[in-house]
Structures are given as structure tokens and as C-alpha cells.
């Protein structure tokens with residue numbers, strides 16, 4: 001078949017020199033350099049693109065929401081799923097296209113009185129977030145995004161269409177819940193959603209020494225009903241993702257403000273905590289808008305990382321607060337886990353660290369003139385001490401594409417099981433632009 005006949009079957013094809021080439025090859029944190037972008041608008045387009053890449057020997061990047069660091073595939077094929085974004089609702093069963101974004105899903109579900117716990121940002125893709133796990137604003141109420149997944153339609157590396165559920169393909173489903181985009185192109189995600197009239201959104205300011213506030217937040221969460229999920233965040237003025245300074249935000253899954261206040265009472269009364277706003281809102285309004293990628297100010301590198309902490313004990317609080325203080329241009333995030341997240345047994349999904357009660361992320365901005373060589377060494381050694389306190393790392397919250405990450409993310413037993421699933425579904429490692437699991 002001539003090249004043009006072949007590409008005619010791929011959906012919309014965008015090539016270098018086309019008017020929208022420069023926009024189409026952008027992703028959240030950079031500009032890709034593929035040879036070709038195939039924007040699929042049907043499962044058949046996806047099959048054709050996977051077949052085309054195999055026939056031409058092109059490396060493939062599957063793009064869902066484009067928020068990961070995997071957006072570049074130099075000389076390869078970007079398989080852009082953004083046009084596969086339908087969301088349909090049947091009772092509590094929700095079918096979502098493989099390239100949909102969470103903001104659109106939340107808006108459709110809200111009109112049906114339903115919700116799914118997703119991430120915190122509207123433009124993040126359902127694809128990457130779910131396949132990597134998905135720590136969301138209601139993770140304690142309903143678990144990870146992948147815990148709400150009940151089935152998929154998948155295009156395999158050899159361009160077949162597979163409909164999978166826990167009954168028909170249990171090992172594949174196990175791997176898709178945390179194992180990333182290693183096993184095929186998910187063209188449709190099926191979720192079981194939850195009745196949701198709205199949420200109580202919580203915004204608290206943090207003043208003074210953060211240690212006492214973090215400890216108070218930890219103690220509140222140790223007793224809190226699972227409807228409540230809190231996030232602590234401290235960012236410098238140079239970070240466009242949030243207002244500068246320390247704050248606590250949270251979501252109560254449900255519209256009952258009195259119950260949310262009762263659960264938060266001792267935190268609201270703690271010294272250094274200031275109530276900024278607390279009240280019922282539609283869930284879609286709580287999701288954040290991520291700033292557009294600006295080629296003039298690309299994302300900096302980071303020294304630091306993330307870890308799943310079994311316990312946010314006083315030692316961990318001290319390490320994390322000191323890291324933030326020692327590095328003026330740094331961020332600190334803490335997200336509460338437990339609740340429904342912990343209901344899932346460790347071996348029931350590929351996601352690591354189900355025994356964690358907190359997720360922690362701390363990172364210093366690694367920019368010329370901001371971090372000296374000595375400060376970089378110090379930040380790295382401080383971070384290593386923090387990571388040693390945790391029971392695993394979360395791959396979705398890293399901007400690193402280092403091949404060593406997959407080994408750090410998964411315990412050996414999980415990695416061996418993922419390798420066996422990979423061998424069955426993608427033995428030639430066609431889908432490698434991810435925290436890559438090798439066929440074993």
C-alpha cells in the first residue's frame with residue numbers, strides 16, 4: 001500500500017509544515033518532535049495507526065491528556081487520542097473515551113448527580129492518570145481513579161480490539177490499575193461512578209510554623225471519616241500552579257457542610273490555621289486549571305521526588321518541613337490516603353504502597369542561578385533521607401523519564417507479574433514511552 005493510502009486510514013494526520021503542526025506537537029511541559037501525528041477519532045483509526053507504526057518501524061507515543069513528560073517521540077508517531085473524548089452515562093456505569101480530560105468527565109457526571117475521584121486538574125487526561133493509579137481529591141472516599149475502573153476497550157500491539165473486564169481478563173485488568181500505558185492503547189475506559197450531589201470544598205491558610213499545622217492535620221485525618229481528603233501544599237512565588245505560600249485544601253465527598261465542619265473542627269481551631277473558605281460547590285468547579293505551556297519559560301528540572309509514607313510521624317514531618325525551609329525555591333505537597341484507598345489489597349492491583357497513609361512530594365527547582373552545585377547535593381541527600389522513610393514511589397508524579405523509575409516504583413513481586421502480562425500483550429515492547437515494564 002502506498003504511504004498516502006496507509007496514512008489516509010489513520011484519522012487526521014498532521015505532518016511537519018501543516019498549519020497546526022506547532023500546536024499539535026505541544027504537550028503540557030514541552031514540544032514534541034515526532035515525524036507524524038495521527039489524531040484518531042475511532043477505534044479503527046487507532047488500529048490503523050498502531051499497524052502503520054509497526055509496518056514503518058516507527059516508535060509510538062500514545063497521547064491521552066498530554067500531561068506527562070513522555071510527550072516527545074523524536075522521529076516517531078504521536079498517536080493523539082484527544083478526539084476520542086466521548087463520555088456516556090448509563091445508570092452509574094460511565095464510558096469514557098481514551099483521550100478524554102477529567103474536567104469534561106466531571107461536568108458530564110455532575111449533570112447526572114454522579115462523581116468519580118480523579119486528579120486535581122481539569123485538563124489532565126483520563127488515560128495517563130488512570131493507568132498510573134490516580135490520586136484524586138476524593139481518594140479516601142472512593143479509592144484511586146483506577147479502583148473505579150471496571151473495564152476497558154483496548155487496541156493491542158498487534159492491532160486487535162479487546163474488550164476486557166475482571167471476569168474476562170483479570171491479569172490484564174490487574175496490570176492496567178497502576179501499570180501505566182504498557183499493555184496497549186485504551187480506547188475506552190468503563191468506570192463505576194458514585195452518587196454525588198456536590199462536595200464541600202475546603203481552603204485553609206497556614207501561618208507560622210508549618211510543623212504544628214501538619215501534625216494537627218495528620219491527627220485530624222487519623223480519625224476523619226473517609227468522605228474527607230486533605231492536601232497540604234507549600235509553593236514559592238515562582239510556581240504558577242498555585243498561590244504562593246502554605247495552604248491546606250480539601251474535599252468532603254458530599255454536600256453536607258455541617259459534617260465536614262465537624263470532621264475538621266480541631267484543625268480549624270489549631271493555632272496557625274486560618275479558614276479562607278469552606279462550603280458546598282459542584283465538584284467540576286473544584287478542579288484546577290493548569291497553566292498553558294509557555295515555550296518561553298519551560299518547566300525547570302527538580303531535585304527531590306515523591307514517596308508513599310506508611311506513617312507521617314514527627315520525624316517525617318521534621319524532614320519535610322526542613323526540606324522546604326532549606327530550599328526557598330521548592331514545593332512541598334502532602335495528600336492524605338487511607339480510607340477506600342486502603343480497602344484494596346496490595347496484590348489486587350499493580351499500584352504500589354497500599355499501606356501508605358500519606359503521599360508526600362518535595363522538590364527543589366533546579367534552575368541556573370537558583371540552585372548552586374552545593375545546594376543541589378544537599379537537597380538530593382535530604383530527599384534521599386525522606387524517600388527512605390516511604391514504601392514506594394508514585395510514577396505519575398514525576399517528570400523523570402529515566403528507565404530506572406519502573407524498578408523503583410514496583411516491588412519485585414509486582415514487577416515480575418507486570419513483566420508476564422507485558423510478555424503476553426506487548427512482547428515486542430511497542431508501547432515503551434512510559435515507565436517501561438519489559439516483557440519477562
Ligand SMILES: Cc1cc2nc3c(=O)[nH]c(=O)nc-3n(C[C@H](O)[C@H](O)[C@H](O)COP(=O)(O)OP(=O)(O)OC[C@H]3O[C@@H](n4cnc5c(N)ncnc54)[C@H](O)[C@@H]3O)c2cc1C
Pocket residue numbers: 028061062063064065066067068069070071081098099118119120121123124125126127128129130131132133134135136180181182184185186187290396397433434435
Ligand atoms: C498539572 C498537573 C496536575 C496533576 N494532578 C494529578 C493528580 O491530582 N493526581 C494524580 O494522580 N496525578 C496528577 N498528575 C500526574 C498525571 O497523572 C500524569 O502526568 C499522567 O501521566 C497524565 O496523564 P495524561 O493522559 O494527561 O498524559 P499523557 O502524557 O498523554 O500520557 C501519560 C502516559 O499514559 C499513557 N496513556 C495515556 N492515555 C492512554 C491511553 N488511553 N491508552 C494507553 N496509554 C495511555 C501515555 O502513553 C503515557 O505513557 C498531574 C499532572 C499535572 C501536569
